[in-house]
Amino acid sequence: SQKIEQNSEALNIQEGKTATLTCNYTNYSPAYLQWYRQDPGRGPVFLLLIRENEKEKRKERLKVTFDTTLKQSLFHITASQPADSATYLCALGDDKIIFGKGTRLHILP
Amino acid sequence: DAGVIQSPRHEVTEMGQEVTLRCKPISGHNSLFWYRQTMMRGLELLIYFNNNVPIDDSGMPEDRFSAKMPNASFSTLKIQPSEPRDSAVYFCASSLGGGGATDTQYFGPGTRLTVL
Numbered sequence: 001s002q003k004i005e006q007n008s009e010a011l012n013i014q015e016g017k018t019a020t021l022t023c024n025y026t027n028y029s030p031a032y033l034q035w036y037r038q039d040p041g042r043g044p045v046f047l048l049l050i051r052e053n054e055k056e057k058r059k060e061r062l063k064v065t066f067d068t069t070l071k072q073s074l075f076h077i078t079a080s081q082p083a084d085s086a087t088y089l090c091a092l093g094d095d096k097i098i099f100g101k102g103t104r105l106h107i108l109p
Numbered sequence: 110d111a112g113v114i115q116s117p118r119h120e121v122t123e124m125g126q127e128v129t130l131r132c133k134p135i136s137g138h139n140s141l142f143w144y145r146q147t148m149m150r151g152l153e154l155l156i157y158f159n160n161n162v163p164i165d166d167s168g169m170p171e172d173r174f175s176a177k178m179p180n181a182s183f184s185t186l187k188i189q190p191s192e193p194r195d196s197a198v199y200f201c202a203s204s205l206g207g208g209g210a211t212d213t214q215y216f217g218p219g220t221r222l223t224v225l
Binding site (some may be wrong): 001030031032034041043044045046049068089091092093095096097098099100101102 | 113140144150151152153157164184200202208209210211213215216217218219
């Protein structure tokens, strides 16, 4: 069955450093991959979408890569700030999307 | 725009009671999604509608769950009878397009349901 794996353990990163989150998937060949941010007590908020023919996409301090051979996406936040602390969800799909469970990111001041 | 509106924000009920969750999507959006989120299972798609028509309800856990979308601006998710294992946060989301993977979904604030 289709499976999406995100690191279930929280990631602690020092302020100013680059945070890198991983999304791995199996038994799936999605054409698109999305990343969402979720703050406590709130719904997820869309950040970026990357297509299978795009190796990399950037938006301000965010960068996403999509490696269809490794079946992996990396999500980078450069010059991280405490306000970046949240849970980050990856979502894959073609006709509909499936969400990973998310990784909690803590940026330490 | 006010975004996706959900009510109630919190619901506490006793096992066996009927629960109705409500959602108002963003005006002009064509697709509406109902999700359930728990620590164990993450964010699970229950059902989605396109132009008020249910397209995929394969995520609805069992017959106790039902969803309706009588018009473009309102949807309900009903659980009858409710059970403690239904306790979760239920999110409604809407999108402009047909609900495919290139659509950006806009989520509501969620309804936290506790079934005692």
